[in-house]
Amino acid sequence: MAHNEVSVGFALCVGIFVLAVIAAIIVPIVLIFSAPSQSHSKHFVGLPSHSVRSDSDPDLFFIEEEGGMVEGILRIRREVTGNGTGGHISDSCCGYIVPMAKLKEGMHYDLDVLAFGLGSSFVDSTWMEALKLVNNAIGKNLFGERRHAEFLGLSLNGRNQIGAGHADFGGGDVLAATLIWVRCSIRTIPIASCPLETREIFEWKQFYNVDIHPFGDARVNGVSVFDLMAIFVHETLHCTNADDLRKIGCEDSTMWFSTARGETKKRSIDTATVKCMRNLYFPSTGSPRPPVSGGECERVLWWE
Numbered sequence: 001m002a003h004n005e006v007s008v009g010f011a012l013c014v015g016i017f018v019l020a021v022i023a024a025i026i027v028p029i030v031l032i033f034s035a036p037s038q039s040h041s042k043h044f045v046g047l048p049s050h051s052v053r054s055d056s057d058p059d060l061f062f063i064e065e066e067g068g069m070v071e072g073i074l075r076i077r078r079e080v081t082g083n084g085t086g087g088h089i090s091d092s093c094c095g096y097i098v099p100m101a102k103l104k105e106g107m108h109y110d111l112d113v114l115a116f117g118l119g120s121s122f123v124d125s126t127w128m129e130a131l132k133l134v135n136n137a138i139g140k141n142l143f144g145e146r147r148h149a150e151f152l153g154l155s156l157n158g159r160n161q162i163g164a165g166h167a168d169f170g171g172g173d174v175l176a177a178t179l180i181w182v183r184c185s186i187r188t189i190p191i192a193s194c195p196l197e198t199r200e201i202f203e204w205k206q207f208y209n210v211d212i213h214p215f216g217d218a219r220v221n222g223v224s225v226f227d228l229m230a231i232f233v234h235e236t237l238h239c240t241n242a243d244d245l246r247k248i249g250c251e252d253s254t255m256w257f258s259t260a261r262g263e264t265k266k267r268s269i270d271t272a273t274v275k276c277m278r279n280l281y282f283p284s285t286g287s288p289r290p291p292v293s294g295g296e297c298e299r300v301l302w303w304e
């Protein structure tokens, strides 16, 4: 009897030990897979309220805030089929979103790396490489440091941010969008009467429509993806005031308004765009000059 009690007790101890070991293995696994992942989830954005579409450009929207003291300009990039021709790009392939406005230097920014769903190290290294290309092209480090891994939407909120997820801007072919917020550096002057050379881009957002379109490294995955680095470069140039181009002959510009799957040549920044942006940030005359006449810039004199 005593022998049996010892056996039963021993069996119970072994059973409890085995259960404890199984629980120790399973519980952490369950916790890992059920843990909330707010910062990992994609974001949803639509056109900001009271956006007004440009009469001349279907991919350009204006948003007035603070009684006309601040103006937002949203630029959308769409998918096309087929690439540029590889031909020569003339200096007239140059335009500014807002005449003579410059990005306020040294502003910090946030990048929600995980929202892309492409692997954080890939997004991280691709972004850093794209930013380096833009800095080198312009010839100065306009951007501050990366601070947070979050995205809080497109509204004016004092944060420069890059997010990804699902964009509902009308039309499923939207790949990415950049929103720049502009004001007069003399803060008491409305944007409409602000001297050209004192206009500044003081806040910006970038958004990538990864929920609908496949992004990745097109040098590896070819035409199955849109090249994230090339599109990072293009959208980041928008933050510095480079505008989209639609003029015949500018198809190979980094700032061409649309892009195709597999296209990687626009990772490098074309010489016309480099010249255009250096002309803005390093004006040879000592004061900023408008870009070359005949370029795309004339049509965006929207508040004059």
Ligand SMILES: [Zn+2]
Pocket (backbone or CB within 6 Å): 075, 076, 077, 234, 238, 243, 244, 255, 256, 257
């Ligand atoms: Zn664009």
